[in-house]
Each structure stands twice: as C-alpha cells, then as structure tokens.
Amino acid sequence: MLKEMESWARKAGRLQMDNFQKNIEIDSKDRKIDLVTEVDKKSEKILVDKISTAYPDHSIMAEEGSNKSNDSRYCWIIDPLDGTVNYVHGFPIFAISLALYKDDQPEYGLVYLPYFDDFYVAQRGQGSYYNGKRIHVDEDYTVKDGIIATGFPYSHQESNESLELFNKILPEAGGIRRTGAAAYDLCQVASGVFSGFWEIELNLWDIAAGILLIEEAGGVITDFKGKTLRMDSEQVVAGNKQVNYRLREILNK
CATH class of the missing domain: 3.40.190.80 (D-Maltodextrin-Binding Protein; domain 2)
Structure with a gap:
C-alpha cells in the first residue's frame, strides 16, 4: 500500500516541480489570501485518478472538491498541495498529504515534500519512517526548551x-x-x-x-x-x- 502511495505522490510531485517558480494560473477561494492554483487541481486529479483506478469502491475526501462517497469503510483523505501560498511565492516548504482511513481511523499516512524528495510514511502498528529510517518524537523535550x-x-x-x-x-x-x-x-x-x-x-x-x-x-x-x-x-x-x-x-x- 505505501509503495503505491509513494508512486502516486511522486507523479503529482513531478508536476509540482515542473511548474515551481513558473507562471501559473492562480485563483482564490473565499478569502483572497486562501489561494488555489492549477497545480493544486491537476495534482489532485492525478491522485484521485490513481486511487479510483486501484480502489474503485473506496470513498475520497479531497481539498479541491474531488469527493466521492461510496458508503465504504475506507476513505482516502487528500491534500494535493499543502502550503499553496509557499508554493506560489517560491518558498520550497510544500507537501502532498495522503491518508487512508478505515472506520474513521487512519491506517496509512504519507507526506511527500517534492522539492527535497523526502517521504514521511506510517502504517498503523508499524511505526513512522523518514526516507526509510524509523523516527520518534523526542521524549525529553519540554515546551520551555523546545x-x-x-x-x-x-x-x-x-x-x-x-x-x-x-x-x-x-x-x-x-x-x-x-x-x-x-x-x-x-x-x-x-x-x-x-x-x-x-x-x-x-x-x-x-x-x-x-x-x-x-x-x-x-x-x-x-x-x-x-x-x-x-x-x-x-x-x-x-x-x-x-x-x-x-x-x-x-x-x-
């Protein structure tokens, strides 16, 4: 499952990098500073098409509205481009976020940063990983020193x-x-x-x-x-x- 998700994210990520710091179509949502670009929409289409082909019975909830409700126990939650304002202004912190929920609980999660080619992935009961290396929160941190x-x-x-x-x-x-x-x-x-x-x-x-x-x-x-x-x-x-x-x-x- 995670390998599939990684391949989908890479494809959407290539689209984002091909258009990064270039002239693209930009629009706003309900507020002028809440931006959406043609890259957001095209990235979402890539992910939704891949999911719909692989898992046609699953539901989908996506930021730009490509939602599908199949009364399924499984639902994909998609943010095709988290950090759109960063992306528009050429700041390289932006990500693709993809999660599979089962019965309203996350079972698989992936965050991909195309600019850095970094993957963060998790599977319920199997730990979290950064580019294949197990990661953990720092148990020694407090609010005052972190x-x-x-x-x-x-x-x-x-x-x-x-x-x-x-x-x-x-x-x-x-x-x-x-x-x-x-x-x-x-x-x-x-x-x-x-x-x-x-x-x-x-x-x-x-x-x-x-x-x-x-x-x-x-x-x-x-x-x-x-x-x-x-x-x-x-x-x-x-x-x-x-x-x-x-x-x-x-x-x-």
Whole structure:
C-alpha cells in the first residue's frame, strides 16, 4: 500500500516541480489570501485518478472538491498541495498529504515534500519512517526548551484569536516556528525536530496523514481539550505526552 502511495505522490510531485517558480494560473477561494492554483487541481486529479483506478469502491475526501462517497469503510483523505501560498511565492516548504482511513481511523499516512524528495510514511502498528529510517518524537523535550510550531488560519485578518493564542505560548516556549504547511510541521514533531505543534481552524486533509505519523512515532495529538481528533476537529495540539499536556494547559488559560 505505501509503495503505491509513494508512486502516486511522486507523479503529482513531478508536476509540482515542473511548474515551481513558473507562471501559473492562480485563483482564490473565499478569502483572497486562501489561494488555489492549477497545480493544486491537476495534482489532485492525478491522485484521485490513481486511487479510483486501484480502489474503485473506496470513498475520497479531497481539498479541491474531488469527493466521492461510496458508503465504504475506507476513505482516502487528500491534500494535493499543502502550503499553496509557499508554493506560489517560491518558498520550497510544500507537501502532498495522503491518508487512508478505515472506520474513521487512519491506517496509512504519507507526506511527500517534492522539492527535497523526502517521504514521511506510517502504517498503523508499524511505526513512522523518514526516507526509510524509523523516527520518534523526542521524549525529553519540554515546551520551555523546545521549538513549537504553529500556523495562522486564513481568518487571521478578521480575528485576533490566533494572535491571542500565540501570545500565550511565546513567553513559555524555547522558540516558535511558522512554516506555512501543517503537514510538514507534524512530520517535524514526529521526527523529534519540533517539540510540539498547535493550530486552529485546520481541515482534516491538512492533518490526516500527520495524525498517524505522530501517533506511530510515540507522540500524542489531540484537540485543545485532550480529546481524540475527529473528522470535524479544527483544533490540534501535538507533541510528546508532557508537551501536549503543557500546551493545552497554556492554551486553555
């Protein structure tokens, strides 16, 4: 399964690299800063076509709307280009996120960074891997001595909520990073590079693969209340057990 997923991601990744830092068609969604490109749509079509051919009975949930409901126990969750704004501006942190859910639980997860040709993959019960090497969250990290990653929702121009949360974490953290791609951030937590992550107003396709990568790397990923993430969860906190707990403690003050 993971080999299939890797081959699909590579094909979509080649399309993205062929068009990176070139003139492409750009549009916006409900907000002017929420961008979508022809590359997003073509990448999604590649992935959806591959899945539909290989597993025609499976359901599909994809960011750009290529959804298919077959009343199946299996559902593919696709973000064809996480970090579109980065991609448009020539910043190389962008990723393809692909996950297979069974009965609303992630069974396989893959995040591919085409610019670096890096794969992060996980299978339930089998661990998480970066380019074939087993990875783990860093169990020794605390909020105070680690790097915490976050992102700002597209609504940040209309709401101060994300800034208020940022201001709660900043005095407590060793450092804060904002890469613009949640899928990538979760991979860095799973790899023990970032100690933790939090964000609001995320969609399932942003984090579907990352959820399994974190869990299989020995980490904890929940909502702000410590509850298991559901299909409709929008708040995310991740890290080792103590970082997850402490971040939630700060965010919920």
